[in-house]
Amino acid sequence: MGRTSKLCSLSDAVSAIADGDRIAFGGFAVYQRPIAFVHELIRQKRRDLTIVGVVNANETDLLVGAGCVRRIETSYVGLENYGLARNFRRAAEAGEIEVVDYPELIAWDRFRASQENLPFWPCTFLGGSDVARLNPDIVPFTCPVTGKQLWAVPPARPDVVVVHAIMGDEYGNVAFPARRLLPQSVDVTHTRSCDRVIVTVERIVSTEEIKKHPELTEIPSFRTTHIVEVPYGAHPTAVLGIYQADDKHFRAYAEAGSTQEIFDSYLAEYVYGTKDHHEYLERIGLRRLIALRNVELPS
Structure with a gap:
């Protein structure tokens, strides 16, 4: 039997998400979040989503501020050293979203339960x-x-898991760096907890390249339903060994959440005002993106 290419556009991948889905995003806190995917979710006006996670940050705050979320199950939603996730806090205090608290370790264990079908x-x-x-x-x-x-x-029971990684092939084999941190370990657990896994990657490579280091393929093709090449797909969060967090943009984002009116202006400039991720990157600027590159590649 021939292999099936799972390579698609970001728009097509987001089209697989339905209103009301339970969705888990890869990454941890303000690190390696699939932000380009989140932006496209907002452009396509998904509604009544349930976000289930371990430690959540701007990926969830963006969706709350855009009116896409009905319920959140996690241990934390915040921007760490950048301050409060103000859209989340405002909506929670107003009773506009349902918030269910779990301790951080138990929030992770819920995905382990789904992984083991418990x-x-x-x-x-x-x-x-x-x-x-x-x-x-x-x-x-x-x-x-x-x-x-x-x-x-x-158990967490996500309907779909979305993660951002460094590289994968068109069939959905996704490689992780041998030297990894907590966000990458969370991603592995997440992708084993669900039958629908969408992966955005910095770069699509050949299957021959993936085969050179088979021990790094933590997401095999049979687990992946969609894969999308999205350079800088985690911006403004960091990707281990590839680029650093955009501190300037993060601080501007945190400030934009101070009121709904100001945040709507942020969405108008960076999400609704850009037709796709390529226009978003143009809005950020080439010089800024290059300055974020990390020359210390993971081994």
């Missing part, structure tokens, strides 16, 4: 916590071995 993940440390008291989806039970109380935490 109906729940057992937790030992929620005693006396309002996280368990206020969340009806967390069910206390008695351990049949020790007799101690445990808590059954529901």
